[in-house]
Amino acid sequence: MKTLHGAGMALSxxxxxxxxxxxxxxxxxxxxxxxxxxxxxxxxGQQAIxxxxxxxxxxxxxxxxxxxxxxxxxxxxxxxxxxxxxVDWERRAVEVGAADGVPVMRAVFRDGIGxxxxxxxxxxxxxxxxxxxxxxxxxxxxxxxxxxxxxxxxSDELPDNINATALQAASDWAFDRPTAEQNTISLLVVYKGQxxxxxxxxxxxxxxxxxxxxxxKSIASTLIGMTVDEGLLALDEPLDLEWLPAVGSTDTDPRQxxxxxxxxxxxxxxxxxxxxxxEYATGSGLSYWAGASSVNGALQRALIRAPGTHWDYENYDTxxxxxxxxxxxxxxxxxxxxxxxxxxxxxxxxxTLISTDRFGDFVLSSQVYTNARDLARFGxxxxxxxxxxxxxxxxEEWIAFSRTPAPATLGRGSQYGGxxxxxxxxxxxxxxxxxxxxxNRGQYTVVVPSHDLVIVRRGLDYGRQGFNPWDxxxxxxxxxx
Numbered sequence: 001m002k003t004l005h006g007a008g009m010a011l012s013x014x015x016x017x018x019x020x021x022x023x024x025x026x027x028x029x030x031x032x033x034x035x036x037x038x039x040x041x042x043x044x045g046q047q048a049i050x051x052x053x054x055x056x057x058x059x060x061x062x063x064x065x066x067x068x069x070x071x072x073x074x075x076x077x078x079x080x081x082x083x084x085x086x087v088d089w090e091r092r093a094v095e096v097g098a099a100d101g102v103p104v105m106r107a108v109f110r111d112g113i114g115x116x117x118x119x120x121x122x123x124x125x126x127x128x129x130x131x132x133x134x135x136x137x138x139x140x141x142x143x144x145x146x147x148x149x150x151x152x153x154x155s156d157e158l159p160d161n162i163n164a165t166a167l168q169a170a171s172d173w174a175f176d177r178p179t180a181e182q183n184t185i186s187l188l189v190v191y192k193g194q195x196x197x198x199x200x201x202x203x204x205x206x207x208x209x210x211x212x213x214x215x216x217k218s219i220a221s222t223l224i225g226m227t228v229d230e231g232l233l234a235l236d237e238p239l240d241l242e243w244l245p246a247v248g249s250t251d252t253d254p255r256q257x258x259x260x261x262x263x264x265x266x267x268x269x270x271x272x273x274x275x276x277x278x279e280y281a282t283g284s285g286l287s288y289w290a291g292a293s294s295v296n297g298a299l300q301r302a303l304i305r306a307p308g309t310h311w312d313y314e315n316y317d318t319x320x321x322x323x324x325x326x327x328x329x330x331x332x333x334x335x336x337x338x339x340x341x342x343x344x345x346x347x348x349x350x351x352t353l354i355s356t357d358r359f360g361d362f363v364l365s366s367q368v369y370t371n372a373r374d375l376a377r378f379g380x381x382x383x384x385x386x387x388x389x390x391x392x393x394x395x396e397e398w399i400a401f402s403r404t405p406a407p408a409t410l411g412r413g414s415q416y417g418g419x420x421x422x423x424x425x426x427x428x429x430x431x432x433x434x435x436x437x438x439x440n441r442g443q444y445t446v447v448v449p450s451h452d453l454v455i456v457r458r459g460l461d462y463g464r465q466g467f468n469p470w471d472x473x474x475x476x477x478x479x480x481x
Contacts, residue, residue, distance in 0.1 A: 347381055
């Protein structure tokens with residue numbers, strides 16, 4: 001018994017010494033990428049979506065799509081001359097991959113929506129089950145309707161206080177980038193409601209739609225703000241969602257304390273699944289590129305911080321706000337038509353397609369296709385304080401919320417509001433009242449109220465990227481005397 005007792009004491013001493021070791025020593029390190037199969041599947045899904053939208057939404061050639069849209073991918077499959085992919089021109093669909101064990105990924109263009117990614121177990125035989133939107137186009141011919149409601153430009157004479165040489169220099173600054181990774185495809189500058197710069201790269205024109213990436217979040221916030229203005233949602237009331245996994249009584253689920261303000265400020269407190277190299281392995285990537293539900297994934301995250309205390313940029317936070325909007329609208333068809341009827345058609349955004357997942361839920365954190373003029377119209381709505389043709393579409397209170405730094409960003413740059421980006425603390429070479437949308441690959445719509453200015457820059461940047469919208473704003477303002 002003494003021997004056993006001695007052994008027990010020794011084991012206790014060993015365990016105690018292990019507990020006292022620094023945390024870093026106790027951490028286990030894993031080098032193997034367990035997510036590699038999903039990364040391969042998602043990359044094929046990306047290529048399918050990029051090719052499908054490039055060909056059938058943007059109406060570009062295979063050569064152009066491989067040169068620009070697919071430059072974002074590390075190893076696209078095939079070339080414009082051919083490869084392990086199929087384009088079904090009649091059904092407006094793309095299939096990528098067949099020669100190995102990675103699932104074939106398929107994307108299909110749907111009227112009024114753009115391309116939808118299918119799940120790996122679906123085929124083109126499932127096309128007719130996918131959502132589409134068949135609302136008629138707004139009345140009139142945009143080419144005969146004066147800007148900004150339409151595309152007719154009645155005068156291209158610059159205002160007297162615009163320095164044409166400095167304006168050209170700003171335009172050249174946007175296009176003549178020091179690195180090939182920054183690929184500007186369009187620049188539009190609107191001053192006092194008038195287009196004073198409109199420039200496109202070869203292969204693009206005023207009708208070319210491209211992906212907004214996260215600029216879509218600002219459009220989502222606008223639509224959500226309209227439901228708040230109507231009293232259907234409230235910024236500081238709980239979202240009241242059916243969280244997953246269910247925990248029995250909703251009274252015991254701490255996620256019930258998350259409000260609309262929290263998710264629009266990117267401060268929900270929910271576990272972030274789109275960061276730390278996982279964006280193209282799981283999380284929202286599964287809905288963007290692999291046919292998973294954009295709603296279920298958003299509802300499945302655990303609360304790891306008190307809501308409102310920590311800023312963490314997360315696609316799913318936006319999608320939670322969009323889902324709350326859907327529930328508030330209360331009808332699937334009303335929801336499907338809401339972006340067109342409430343916003344797009346009313347301000348002349350005729351070229352904008354807001355895509356859905358295969359279940360009909362808007363992927364308004366990223367998946368919108370539009371052109372520079374439509375984004376300029378969107379910026380003008382904010383520049384004009386939410387008014388359009390003497391009608392109020394968005395309240396001044398909602399615009400103020402959009403431009404107010406999220407509490408969790410104070411002292412950390414104060415660079416983010418309500419799904420809009422703000423001039424960072426300490427930057428003094430651009431007006432402090434400026435704010436912008438911000439999308440991957442260089443999608444910006446900058447609003448500068450103090451200078452009556454909207455600047456739209458579209459890009460197909462790749463690699464390191466790094467185009468700075470505030471630097472562009474600085475260069476454009478140099479042209480205003």
